[in-house]
Amino acid sequence: MEKVIITLRRGRDDAVGDDAWCARIREHVAPDLLALGLPGLSVNVRDSAVNGSLMTLTTLDPPVVGFVSLWTEQCYGEQVSAALARLRRDADRVAAYLVTESVPLALPATAPGARSEGFANVALLRRPADLDEMTWRARWHVDHTPVALATQSTFGYTQNAVVHALTxxxxxxxAIVEEQFPLAALSDLHAFFGAADDDDLRDRMDRMVASTAAFGANRDVDTVPTSRYVYRTPFTDPAAQGV
Structure with a gap:
């Protein structure tokens, strides 16, 4: 099973937070993708529910306004080709990446197609030229992960290392990082970092800044606030089977 993440970008003149476009992706495009028989599918859209996020960073022009994550048996097969063709009908720029997924903190399950609680902040990371891949990955995965979990109010955390582009x-x-936050974290730094007071906030921010700087995630980064919808998962919850 392989995971593919697809970024969606529109024209420079198209509004960010276009609810009509977001609804079309959720209500019309997602069913078409499910009809391809994909084992797993989730959709993230930058709709009006997440407008005004304090933590939005943008390097891409035009910016990313949506993500489609799909699971397939063959990243270069007909399912992915058909999915890309369908998405190109509703997005001007469609880019796909094969990734390996690590889940330090699983997101609580939701009903298929329902909006996940809070909002998903999706970060697009780029390895600095002065860090070799092994060092960069160790600092991100091994060193940074516990810091991120300890200093922020995340209740879902998924790390996707990009293997290679498919388009x-x-x-x-x-790398593409998916972090789920409470809605209050959109506009409140204390809520974003889970801080009890100003001193706690300062300490958490200092630790987070130092940790991200160590692997270059403090520069050349896009962070995209989104509403997340899971339509189908390829994984079975062991608890549901009594395992």
Whole structure:
């Protein structure tokens, strides 16, 4: 089973937070993708529910306004090709990446197609040229993960290391991180970092800044606030089977 993440970008004149476009992706495009028989599918859209996020960072022009994550048996097969063709009907720039997924903190399950609690902050990371891949990955996965979990109010945390791009014109991205936060974290730094007071906030921010700087995630980064919808998962919850 392989995971593919697809970024969606629109034209420079298209509004960010276009609810009509977001609804079309959720209500029309997602069913078409499910009809392809994909084992897993989730959709993230930058809709009006997440407008005004304090933690939005943008390097890409135009910015990313949606993500489609799909699971397939063959990243270069007909399912992915058909999915890309369908998405190109509703997005001007569609880029796909094969990734390996690590889940330090699993997101609580939701009903298929329902909006996940809170909001998903999706970060697009790029490895600095002065860090070799092994060092960069160790600092991100081994050193940074416990810091991120300890200093923020995340209740879902997924790390996707990019193996390679699947589309010829894909912008360079080395990792895609999905973090689920409470809605209050959109506009309140104390809520974002889970801080009890100003001193606690300062301490958490200092630790987070130092940790991200160690692997270059403090620069050349896009962070995209989104509403997340899981339509189908390829994984079975062991608890549901009494295992």
């Amino acid at each position: 010829a014109d894909a912008p360079r991205i080395d």
